[in-house]
Amino acid sequence: MSPVSSSSIAARRQAFKALHASGCFVIPNPWDVGSARYLQGLGFKALATTSSGYAWSCGKPDGAGSLDEVLEHLRMLVAATDLPINADFESGYASDAQGVVENVRLAIETGVAGLSIEDASGDASQPIRDVDAAIARIRAARRAIDAAGGDVLLIGRAENLLWGVDDMADTVARLKAYADAGADCLYAPGLRTPEQIAAVVAAVAPKPVNLLIGWSSPLSVQQVAALGVRRISVGGALARSAWGGFTKAARAIAQDGRFDTAFADAASGQVLNDFFRTGKLS
Incomplete structure (x- = not known):
């Protein structure tokens, strides 16, 4: 695939930011070049990667991809379509915050328009990172983005609900902390009820919220928009x-x-x- 020009990447990032300014849009998750191109053909305005979908396409479980593999995947998807790409960058593929700075810099160089950093640890005995360590990772990603020009959106993810930590108060507190640490958009995968969704939207306002709907849900795009959600993804x-x-x-x-x-x-x-x-x- 031909390299994507810097002007095209800048335009995509500008368009991606504009999508988050008002209204509600669906950002579906392709897992390879073909699915990405088909989703563009359907008229979607932006796409997001899925760590699970990509891992399965490589014959691996979610979370088993290496940093180099993920970066190459991002480059392929950026080159495959004309749309802004949001990277599911898991927890930054690093053992500490300084490593997150370097890895986020590498992700930005692929041409993505946004990337998410989550607080899941990958450790089954303690699946969610200590909040201070999680905040440090968001701040590290923010530093890397600002050093690169500041035109990439940072999404802060609170993973409690995906890992059996059914604590909405802690989830909301984490999202607010991630917003204060520099996240541009907030995301708590696992929200299901209108009451949960509305509570998160109100807590982090005026910053935009991403809602995951990766299951059979009675909620329509119109209903989700009415709750104040800015974007909807479908994960894997x-x-x-x-x-x-x-x-x-x-x-x-x-x-x-x-x-x-x-x-x-x-x-x-x-x-x-x-x-x-x-x-x-x-």
């Missing part, structure tokens, strides 16, 4: 949906020896070829 849900279709078809062949049900929901090869040839959906 699109990748899981693709894996769901693949595993269902493969199991029908392997376990039942059947091809009639295996490919009943398969996409048309001609339609896919036409799209990837022209970039337009028929």
Whole structure:
């Protein structure tokens, strides 16, 4: 793929910031070049990576990708579309805050328009980092972004609800602390009820909130927007949906020896070829 010009990257970052200024938009999560291009074809205005979706495409569990692998993945997605890319940068791929500074600098160099830093530790015995250590990582990412020109958005993630820490008071307190430490957008994956969502939006206002909807939810984009959410992501849900279709078809062949049900929901090869040839959906 051809390198992306600095002017194009600057324009994408400016457009990404504008998306966060008002309204509500959906930022879906591709896991490879093809899914990224298809999502652009559907008219989405920005895309976000998914650590889980990417890891599964490499035959690894979520969180097992190396820094170098993730940086190359970011470069590929930035080059694949004309859209701003938000990086799921996990906890910065570093053991300490100074390492986060250096790694965020490398992520910025890939051309991403935003990146998230989470407070999950990767340690099953203590899945969420001490709040002071988590704040230090947000501050480190902020320093790296400011040193690079300040045009990349920083998203602070509080992971309590994904790791069984059902403590909304602590989640809200962490998000407020991450906002004070320099996060431009706040994100607590696992919020489900309108009451939880509204509480987070109010707590960090006027900074924008990202809401994850990676499951079957009764909430529509319009309803989420009415709660004050600025952007909606889906995490690994699109990748899981693709894996769901693949595993269902493969199991029908392997376990039942059947091809009639295996490919009943398969996409048309001609339609896919036409799209990837022209970039337009028929």
